[in-house]
Structure formats: C-alpha cells, structure tokens
Amino acid sequence: MEKVDDVADTGKFVKCTTEAFEQTAKRGSPRWRRVLGDPPAWMKKPQAHHDLPQKFKDRFSRLGLDINNPKHMRWVEGGPHGNHQKWSHEFNKQWERFFQNPDVTAKDAVKFMNNLRQNTKFQ
Structure with missing residues (x-):
C-alpha cells in the first residue's frame, strides 16, 4: 500500500517507511537529527515525539x-527538565x-493531531 505521507526533505522527496525509521531510531540521536533536523538550541534533553502515537x-x-x-x-523537552514523560499517558x-x-478518516486524525500540538499541556 502506498503511504499518503511522502515528504520533501532538503529538496528531495523521501519515503519514510516505518521499518526504515525504526532502524533509524535504534541507532541513536544523530540519525533522529538527520530525519527531524536539529532540535531547538534551548532544549536541554530533546526527545523525538510521535504525535501519532506508536501505540x-x-x-x-x-x-x-x-x-x-x-x-x-x-x-x-524530555525529563528531568521537561514534561514529556508526565504528559505522554494523557496524550495517549x-x-x-x-x-x-469507528468512522474516523486520515483527515480527521491529522486535524486532531494538530489540535493536540496546540494544546499547551502537551508541550
């Protein structure tokens, strides 16, 4: 099945398959940075967060x-400086x-994800 999620990355289109990304995650943060870009400089313990939860x-x-x-x-921002671990349960x-x-669509999910991103309790 084709994914609806092809994205542009530095001018090239990259298909980010689940399998490839999981391998990336296992190899450490430099790979995360290559995929997501550098985290904001002010973060003390940046963590990559799935806004569409792995669960x-x-x-x-x-x-x-x-x-x-x-x-x-x-x-x-991850712990102990940030609240990522504190709000992940409520996020899920x-x-x-x-x-x-049972009738949700991909469009509904993306809209819901964007609303959660705007919620200050999930920052």
Whole structure:
C-alpha cells in the first residue's frame, strides 16, 4: 500500500517507511537529527515525539498514515527538565477517545493531531 505521507526533505522527496525509521531510531540521536533536523538550541534533553502515537501504529496505518513520517513528529523537552514523560499517558488517552469513533478518516486524525500540538499541556 502506498503511504499518503511522502515528504520533501532538503529538496528531495523521501519515503519514510516505518521499518526504515525504526532502524533509524535504534541507532541513536544523530540519525533522529538527520530525519527531524536539529532540535531547538534551548532544549536541554530533546526527545523525538510521535504525535501519532506508536501505540496506535496499526490504526494509523489503516488510515494510510505513517507514524514515523517526520511531519507527524516533533522535538519535545524530555525529563528531568521537561514534561514529556508526565504528559505522554494523557496524550495517549486523548487518542484512545478519538479512536472510539469507528468512522474516523486520515483527515480527521491529522486535524486532531494538530489540535493536540496546540494544546499547551502537551508541550
């Protein structure tokens, strides 16, 4: 199945498959930086965050969304300086509620993701 998530990266189109990205993640942060770019300089302990949570990978895949696409990820401040670990559970709970509707579309998911990104409690 073709992914709906082909993205442009430094002028080249890159297909970011789930398998390739998972291999990238296992090899350490320099690879994350190559995929996502450098984190903001002010971050003390930057962590790559999936705005389409890994927990729901299969559901997103059925919608044609690749959770490892860089446009569905961002840098967040990790602990102990940031709150990433403190809000991740509630972030996933929000997605659980979202998926209670069996008729959601990829467009619905991207809109929901963008709304969560704007929520200050998930920064």
